[in-house]
Amino acid sequence: AQSVTQLDSQVPVFEEAPVELRCNYSSSVSVYLFWYVQYPNQGLQLLLKYLSGSTLVKGINGFEAEFNKSQTSFHLRKPSVHISDTAEYFCAVSEWGGGSYIPTFGRGTSLIVHP
Amino acid sequence: DTGVSQDPRHKITKRGQNVTFRCDPISEHNRLYWYRQTLGQGPEFLTYFQNEAQLEKSRLLSDRFSAERPKGSFSTLEIQRTEQGDSAMYLCASQTGLVGETQYFGPGTRLLVL
Numbered sequence: 001a002q003s004v005t006q007l008d009s010q011v012p013v014f015e016e017a018p019v020e021l022r023c024n025y026s027s028s029v030s031v032y033l034f035w036y037v038q039y040p041n042q043g044l045q046l047l048l049k050y051l052s053g054s055t056l057v058k059g060i061n062g063f064e065a066e067f068n069k070s071q072t073s074f075h076l077r078k079p080s081v082h083i084s085d086t087a088e089y090f091c092a093v094s095e096w097g098g099g100s101y102i103p104t105f106g107r108g109t110s111l112i113v114h115p
Numbered sequence: 116d117t118g119v120s121q122d123p124r125h126k127i128t129k130r131g132q133n134v135t136f137r138c139d140p141i142s143e144h145n146r147l148y149w150y151r152q153t154l155g156q157g158p159e160f161l162t163y164f165q166n167e168a169q170l171e172k173s174r175l176l177s178d179r180f181s182a183e184r185p186k187g188s189f190s191t192l193e194i195q196r197t198e199q200g201d202s203a204m205y206l207c208a209s210q211t212g213l214v215g216e217t218q219y220f221g222p223g224t225r226l227l228v229l
Contacts (some may be wrong), residue, residue, distance in 0.1 A: 046218070049217070
């Protein structure tokens with residue numbers, strides 16, 4: 001069975017500083033990996049996804065993530081954060097089941113950007 | 116606005132009552148997913164449909180939970196005999212049938228059971 005661990009429940013950072021949000025997963029089969037963002041009082045929005053190919057994935061709003069199969073990690077990074085990046089970030093892994101890829105989400109990391 | 120709508124946005128009910136939530140997916144999307152999200156947690160998968168067929172329902176939380184998608188368009192999630200532990204955000208998402216395609220989430224229905 002698949003599982004997702006987001007190692008930090010909260011990450012405070014100053015504006016324009018770099019940030020890394022960590023995500024580790026466990027699965028016995030090939031998986032797809034995702035990062036979603038949830039702004040206050042809004043629905044989840046896809047930031048980026050890894051399906052295959054290049055292990056460095058670029059997403060929206062300047063975010064990128066690197067798939068590391070040996071470490072079973074998919075950490076999210078941004079070189080310079082903005083106040084508007086303050087939100088909840090969820091890592092998710094999809095494993096094949098029931099004729100579809102069933103996603104499992106991590107508990108989320110709250111990114112708090114200070115001026 | 117992702118194009119996925121959910122109704123109602125908020126629901127307050129008394130323990131023991133039945134509630135039904137509706138999800139309208141993006142029109143060309145044939146897959147529809149239901150999730151539950153509790154405070155401080157990520158979304159928890161409940162069930163999903165390919166067109167009108169419910170392909171995975173073993174993760175519905177109990178037999179009090181049921182979902183339908185009768186014509187392959189909108190879907191409903193019903194909770195019978197609600198309990199206080201059912202209080203949560205219920206999310207709907209839709210996607211095309213292609214593997215790995217993006218799921219588009221609705222704004223959710225927040226349920227409070229008193």
